[in-house]
Amino acid sequence: MELLRLEGLSKRYIGTQALDAVDMTIEAGQVLCLAGANGSGKSTLMKCIAGGETPDSGRIIWQGRAFDRLTPAQSMALGIEIIYQDLSIFTDLTVAENIAFHVVQSQHRGWINWSEVDRIAAKALNELGADLPLRARLGDLPIGARQTAAIARALTQDCRLLVMDEPTTALPSRDVAQLLSMVHRLKSRGMAIIFISHKLDELFEIADRFYVLRDGRKIGEYAPAELTTTRLSYLMTGIEFKGDKAPQEFDRAAAPLxxxxxxxxxxxxxxxxxxxxxxxxxxxxxxxxxxxxxxxxxxxxxxxxxxxxxxxxxxxxxxxxxxxxxxxxIALVSEDRHGQGLFARKAIMTNIASSIFERSKGRLGLLSQAKERDIGDTWIRKVRVKTPSGEEPVQSLSGGNQQKVVLAKWLAADxxxxxxxxxxxxxxxxxxxxxxxxxxxxxxxxxxxxxxxxxxxxxxxxxxxxxxxxxxxxxxxxxxxxxxxxxxxxxxxxxx
Missing domain, CATH: 3.40.50.300 (P-loop containing nucleotide triphosphate hydrolases)
Known part of the structure; x- marks a missing residue:
């Protein structure tokens, strides 16, 4: 049964066509793996479905009912839930409070029935086949437990379509296996799932269908049997990928650094x-x-x-x-590029020059924007950051280009x-x-x-x-x- 259909969805930002007449369908009980390089339009497409962005043109059709756009409230009311990479959890609340949060909030009571909170949370976890300590502070638990709580919270909202955006990025391998098992379990209950991941081997484990985006355009839809990881990589990037490079040699007789x-x-x-x-x-x-x-x-x-x-x-x-x-x-490119590697709202050139602040000063010891711009432009070219200008905020870049900025920041320090x-x-x-x-x-x-x-x-x-x-x-x-x-x-x- 068709659940969601997108017809001709387009969205343009200044200088960028994020989506270009995208058509897509997903059925109940189906896992659709959305594949594409950073900047391909995946996030924009999901935000249009969730009501976070307004399409410039096209229609969103939910079980035969057409919308020019959705608001976040409409999207949730229809049964669409998105779990973003940051999970949007409350680390200072308990497991049960996080899972039951939306239900309790919608009741508009002046008091909270704590036994009901526990019951709601336990029921959602049981549907996932998961077991978490209900009274534990969620921020004290590992990332896999937080991911499970976020999924369980979606189930309390009568979720019909669950979008999972890079859900396994920070998970250890044993938690990845548990998460993929949960996906199969939700699918068997008739839930539709859009799964986004750059880990292609995971996609092949759960996909009923692949949908490939590149530069905001639909490249095609494929059954898993039609693809290999190499073929999928090519469809996503347009680049022939050869994974047979061997480590390069070095002078083994040289004195240790x-x-x-x-x-x-x-x-x-x-x-x-x-x-x-x-x-x-x-x-x-x-x-x-x-x-x-x-x-x-x-x-x-x-x-x-x-x-x-x-x-x-x-x-x-x-x-x-x-x-x-x-x-x-010595320079360190941290695993947490958002929390420890970048100033998200600052310009790309400011981020790059931040590791060599002294070299960015002018004659009076004040920051020279001209020097900062020169440093930024030099390294933007060297590491091939895709941006119209070094003055753009770094948060406007795709994940891959943000990581290049982090690299450039430290390479500038030589x-x-x-x-x-x-x-x-x-x-x-x-x-x-x-x-x-x-x-x-x-x-x-x-x-x-x-x-x-x-x-x-x-x-x-x-x-x-x-x-x-x-x-x-x-x-x-x-x-x-x-x-x-x-x-x-x-x-x-x-x-x-």
Whole structure:
């Protein structure tokens, strides 16, 4: 049974045709996987369905009833729910309060029946086949539990169409499996689901149909049997993708750029030792909480070690702040580009120049917009940020282009060592290729690169060596013929 039909939906922003006469249908009990590169129009399309944006033209038809546009209230009343990447949860409220929030709010009572709140939450969780502590503060629970609570809340609203926008970006592998199981369960209940993800292997696990957007236009609709990940990547980007690149060589006889010896920090990591040579890309894999990010933060001066020794180009290294680390030639591209990497409302050029603020000053010691613009324009060209102007706010960019801005910010500081923490999380395959090329170019220039990633294929393609971390220790090292996705996966399974 057809649930939703979009006819000729178009939306234009200044200088950008975000949607161009898009047609789409979805039926009850169907999982439609919406695929497209960053900037393809996926988010704009979903916002039109949810009432967050007004189409310039076209119609939204819900079970035979036509609308020129929907308001957020109309969309929710029809049974359309969207779970965005930030989940829109209340971290200071309990699990039950988050799940039952909309129901309680709609009752307009002067008092709250707490047993009813628990009953509503328990019922929604039961429908998902999930179990969460109802009275626990949601902000104290892991990201997988928060994702489950957000889905359960949608079920309390008599949801008919659930849109999931990059729901697995921050999830560890065991939580991803649970989430995909929930999707199958909701589908069996007759719910329609639009699933958006850059992790193509996940899409093939759950898709009944693929819908591909590129540059705001519909490229086509396909059954899973008609596609491979390589073919889908091409349809999304228009670029022939070859995933057979091997890690580039480096001078193995060169003196180490960085040496870490017996590094320890209580309750985080223990006796960690490794080296990094000029031109080498060293990877770190492991489950969340294994200590890999904590080591990166130590190198960047945010998480001082209790014991051990670090040397950079033969000199002792003990950074106590990011300022000291940057002064030593170390830069960190954080996993959280929104919270820790960017000033979202500031201009692109301001973000890029922020790491070298002193060079952006004029004669009187004040910020020179002309210097800031020159720095921004230079790096926008070098890392190929797609934008009409460096004066645009960075929040106007797609996820892939935002990540390029973060990279440009730190490359402008000319680091000796670049640490990348999940550098391509939530980024489309085309932007991933471009970022990988930038990283390889840095290594060719003689810089050392440390890459932390949940994407095992990314580590195998990019790194000369990969360390597997488990419970705060280096459990295994992979290189050469031993560095394969299968070997890393097997080690991860043992760790879990």
């Amino acid at each position: 960085l040496v870490v010896e017996n590094l320890c920090r209580r309750d985080q990591y223990h006796d960690v030792s490794f080296s990094l040579r000029p031109g080498e890309i060293v990877g770190f894999a492991g489950l969340t909480g294994s200590g890999r990010t904590e080591i990166a933060l130590t190198l960047f001066g945010l998480n001082p070690a209790d014991a051990g020794k670090m040397t950079l180009a033969g000199l002792q290294l003990r950074p106590r702040s990011p300022r000291e680390a940057i002064g030593n030639g 680091p000796k060592i670049l640490i990348l923490d999940n550098p391509t999380a939530g980024i489309d395959v085309g932007s991933k290729m471009e970022i990988h090329d930038i990283v390889r170019q840095l290594a060719r220039q003689g810089r050392g690169v440390i890459m932390i990633s949940d994407d095992l294929e990314e580590l195998v393609m990019s790194c000369n060596r990969v360390f597997m971390m488990q419970a705060g220790r280096l459990a295994a090292e992979f290189s050469g013929e031993t560095l394969t996705v299968e070997a890393l996966s097997g080690e991860l399974r043992q760790a879990s």
